[in-house]
Amino acid sequence: MRSMKRHFAETNRSSAMAENITEDIIIDILSRLPVKSLMRFKCVSKRWWSLISDQHFVKLHLQRLILENMTPSQKIIRSNPLQTIDYEALDNDEVNDHVVVESHDLGRDEPWGLAGSCHGLVSLAVDDGFLVYNPTTKESRKLPGSNLVAEHEFFHGFGYNSATDDYKIVHGAFFTANDGSKECGLEIFSLRSGSWRRVLSQDVPKLDGVGIYLNGAVHWIVNHGSGNRINQAIIPFGLATETFEEAIPIPKVEGIVF
Template sequence: MASSLSMLQDTVSDILSRLPVKSLTRFKSVSKKWADLTSTPAFISSHLRRASPDPCLLVRSYHTQTGNQSALWLYPEPTRHQGCFLLDVPSEEPLLRFPKIVASVDGLVCLDVSPCYASDFIFWNPATRQFKRLPFPLIASSKSNPIWIVFIGFGFDSFSSDYKLVRIVSLKTIDPFPSIRVEVFSWKQWAWKEIEESFDLTVLCGAAEGVAAGGTLNWLAMGLQELANQKFIVSFDMGTEVFKRIALPPITQYGNVKIMSYMGSWAIAVYPLPNGPGINCFEFWVLGEGNDGSKNWTKMVFMDNFINVLVPVTTWRDTELVFKRMGAKDGNSYQSFVLFDPVGEVSKRLTPDGVDMCLEPWSYEESLVSVYGKS
């Protein structure tokens, strides 16, 4: 009898793990047993593994010139040109600024709601409508230690099953180069901690938000002193909480570099700026592992005479590149997205577009991951 009941429970769990979050949320109010079952870490992980291979697209939009008319939109099926939904911004009190999206990981969205210095954050699950404000970071700007710039990143540490938010703070000093301090927020411990770190002969540059790839968070960096005029990736291992420097391949010197994730590894896109001087080609490099275990860069895509109104912004399903197309329509600025498969070299248009609106896309998949952590 006990064995039969166990098999029945396993069958019920298997069936429920294949249902959408909306249905599971309704079932929680019907059955306490099902509510308890669908709240366990094992069930949440199983449900996440069985999520649709085609994620939604989360888009932050705002007016190009004024920065007003900010909004968050969810496109459930952007490749099929279906409808979209306007999302309510989660907050228990008025916000000083419309949120920026730091990252979207396993259905958990990290929002930056601070007016400056990336110092106020919210964890949000749009599917369950849960949200929670994080405690304020440990490192703050002061007269004696004014902040110059802050780099942030959000990702998942598979070794400890923890979601981590990393905040890299550059402080102004009388020296030629800024002083660096780093702190990490643990979703599991629900607390910030400062870690000892220094970036030898490098300074972070480019986008403030780090890119998650293969259990790491990654930022573009420029070399200093004897490494001057060289570009690197500064990579933070979320398991060991240690930084390392990764040399880039022999890319075109005057190209703009975008760090991306591809097939669970690091990748970089090298491209020209819209209407800017410099290169007129596009390169896509992927860091792979050789037969001897060494890491090697491989040039996967090269396009000559590249259209400089296309800018790589992210990857889709971790296998396809998303380009932002910028141009004009009826005398107004116009933005849209193009999806490109680097293997089959096939492109298609994605749903979002906007006139006089700036669009920032993020992959998003529905999940039951709680915003409250595990402790």
């Protein structure tokens, strides 16, 4: 009987302490947790579901991940079909390959290529447009297709503009003009506005493939020259200015090929 009374007393004290914890403290604690834990904690209560889903909390959590360099543990190993590998699971000796490598069912929007990645999100090129997908939460957003149409020579990029709190997709294509010269069309999709916009840019470097996002810009490696005189450089595209920035030469290191 005494043990039962003690149990109820301890339970009541714990409930009282929980009610006295301010929402600021809860937010501070939750913002330090990985995304997988937050997905489970959404089921604790309606209050926590609303709190964790709030855009201000999402932004705070992202800022803390970047500040503390807590990158998501899932990495893409294939884009068609989409598969990811969980590095955290590799540390567990009891897991098998089926747990470490996860296949993602995107329904009818199966990707044919990766368009970029940023902050744990990936942009995937699909037949009729693009898809932004979160491999951890399994949430996705279908985007309309660009107006650029070309048979070959596409280049893509995906990144974040902190000045406007906006994610952007860079989509470019090279065309052969009537005189035989190469022309480039360049469009930007803003997730905030939900629309494509044509960007006028002169002297677009000969880009190819998927750019890498870093520090507010998408970067591609380009080759200059021919034969044994090929020099490589990194070409950044600033997402805030939406312009190509000055090329960054890649120094040659003996015995290393980039």
